[in-house]
Amino acid sequence: MGTFIRHVVPGFALTLLGLWHTVNTIRSYFLKGPSNFRVRFWYPLNCPFPKIKHLELIFILSFSVFAIIMQVLDFPFLNFSFKLHNLEHATMFLHLAIFAGFTFSAQFIYLFQIISGVVGLLMASVFCLELFLLHFHSTDHVGLEEHYHWLLQLIVFALRQERYSLEA
Template sequence: MGGTPRSSIGHILPGAGFLAVGLWHLFNHIRLFSLRPDAYVAPVWFPAPRVRHLELILVIAGSAVEFSMEMFVDHSTFLPFDADGSIPSDRLHNHEHAIICLALLVYAASALHLDRARARCRDALSLLLVAAVFAQELLVFHFHSTDHAGLEGQFHWLLQLVVAACLVTALLGIAFPRSFVVGLVRSACVTFHGVWLIVIGAMVWVPSRVPKGCSLVEEDGRYTVRCHSEASLHRAKALANLQFGWYLSFMTVFVVVLYVNVCRMYPAETAYVRLPPEAGEEEEHLKRKCGVASGDDDVQGFTPLEIEV
């Protein structure tokens, strides 16, 4: 497999994973809030109908596969280190990507264990691990060993904005677990995270999608986009910004439409509240409890006593 498809698939597959989890969370957050708006508490993950931990199991499996791909597969040697134990320069970006996969794996495995153990504050701890994942991802992309310059750098800089939004909403979820807005925005950010990763994989490393005036070239064993002139570079960056704006607008409309339709499908459950009896009903209730018939002042089962004073 050449460098071009591997770089593209390396963004599209993780993007599809984030997209699936984000859509799953969006639907369930809205459904849960629509059914019980007064008792809503935002879960960190949602159990599946038959396999409770299916979401976490899929995250563990996907992270493990991507970790193995980054560390061992698609290289001249399956060893991620040199003979002296050092990391080769051309493998630094693979190790950085693997760290993100490892953070995801730690989150999912820990959340699964905390749920099985019924640990106290498991939701807050799991959400803190989610925040650690996005913090790790933001750190890696901001200080990436690969020179994300030009068009590729613009796409990844916009990606950092999405990851930062995911991080902020995860931290807010710890402080405000009953806020539907926080849960909704966090799910929307995770969904958009997946969308933008797919866009990067399709627009940066697929030759037919490269903007006019730019081309896909191989540098230091990997493929990247290089523009032929300064004007072409500015145009390509402007197109990336426009794509980000269009996809963000579409995402906003999608969330609103999904919210309206899910609320229509799952109306709020009727809450039954026991009303206190009125004065007359309360007196009648006490008489029946003591065995007194309605309209009878004598207590059943007892003979009235006459006390002579």
């Protein structure tokens, strides 16, 4: 990722996505109550246009593919950059793209209820892989960047634990 902007833009996009998911989870909990509440892996957009119902999955998939391209191609020279840090970041985004693509395709062939366990395993593996890569990615960072990566690891660990406790 290299530069400050190349860290802030993906971080801001994932923060917005996390806030969207958090607000929808809280809203769903208060609307359905504790006995009928069920955690969702993604939240459809409630609007009069049914074509943009899957906007969250489309956003995750398109952003992940864009981020992978940004990691592999070295802009402004447009040559391939296969540095270890870039491949670590690209692996995180690749796993998110696999999750979003699989979930999106399951929605369109109407198999989401049948294979929701597979989607749950993919989501859990996204968090586990992200925690694993953030931990080993952060070993050579110092100063403010080290604290930033430690905070990210803490957030991912907390979200992973929350996910497991709510599904049980």
